[in-house]
Amino acid sequence: xxxxxxxxxxxxxxxxxxxxxxxxxxxxxxxxxxxxxxxxxxxxxxxxxxxxxxxxxxxxxxxxxxxxxxxxxxxxxxxxxxxxxxxxxxxxxxxxxxxxxxxxxxxxxxxxxx
Amino acid sequence: xxxxxxxxxxxxxxxxxxxxxxxxxxxxxxxxxxxxxxxxxxxxxxxxxxxxxxxxxxxxxxxxxxxxxxxxxxxxxxxxxxxxxxxxxxxxxxxxxxxxxxxxxxxxxxx
Numbered sequence: 001x002x003x004x005x006x007x008x009x010x011x012x013x014x015x016x017x018x019x020x021x022x023x024x025x026x027x028x029x030x031x032x033x034x035x036x037x038x039x040x041x042x043x044x045x046x047x048x049x050x051x052x053x054x055x056x057x058x059x060x061x062x063x064x065x066x067x068x069x070x071x072x073x074x075x076x077x078x079x080x081x082x083x084x085x086x087x088x089x090x091x092x093x094x095x096x097x098x099x100x101x102x103x104x105x106x107x108x109x110x111x112x113x114x
Numbered sequence: 115x116x117x118x119x120x121x122x123x124x125x126x127x128x129x130x131x132x133x134x135x136x137x138x139x140x141x142x143x144x145x146x147x148x149x150x151x152x153x154x155x156x157x158x159x160x161x162x163x164x165x166x167x168x169x170x171x172x173x174x175x176x177x178x179x180x181x182x183x184x185x186x187x188x189x190x191x192x193x194x195x196x197x198x199x200x201x202x203x204x205x206x207x208x209x210x211x212x213x214x215x216x217x218x219x220x221x222x223x224x225x
Contacts, residue, residue, distance in 0.1 A: 033212065033213075041217070042203065042215040042216060042217045042218060043158070043203075043213075043215050044215075045212045045213070045214075048211070048212060055211070056210070056211055056212055058212070088155070090157065090158065092158075092213075097145075097207075097211055098145070098146075098207050098213070099145040099146065099207065100165075101163070102146060102148045102160060102163040102207070103148065103160070103205075103207075103213055104160065105150075105157055105158040105159075105160070106157060107156065107157035108156070108157045108158075110155065
């Protein structure tokens, strides 16, 4: 079965650079979510999109932005990177908001800022 | 605001033991509760999903229970194996429409 695909798997950037993370949800899933997991931390919700419209926003810095495109893939753009942005970034998708089938997560992108 | 807590934070057991991981949540108005497994530096693999109307779900050696009234869920692992070593996370889905995670239990099963 198709899963949630994230790219790249690993990314190394220098401070103040920009990074773009991509997510391809499971076909026919209508909602995409982005989470950030710092070292030793639980995943924290950043932002979500329902049918290509932003549906909810969590503790996402103003330096970050995201969008969902017409083909339903989503991108998380991170500018003016800081050392503290180093983390695992997960994308998840769901059908009907996850109420019946839960969320399916991708394998994540490990971002290292040096 | 929903808060999810997992106890213990870490657990080490010998191979073959049955064990229980605990998850508690402050707001009982949830749609469901999901248990995930995470290997070091890896993604989140869904293990079990319990709907708010259900009491338990089983998959192989795993059994998850849910008691909404007390705000608790448990994950029972039977006959543990070294391959079960990982971090186990529970997450609740409430009216806010997003999963809220606990901080996880890091399990080590010794051969």
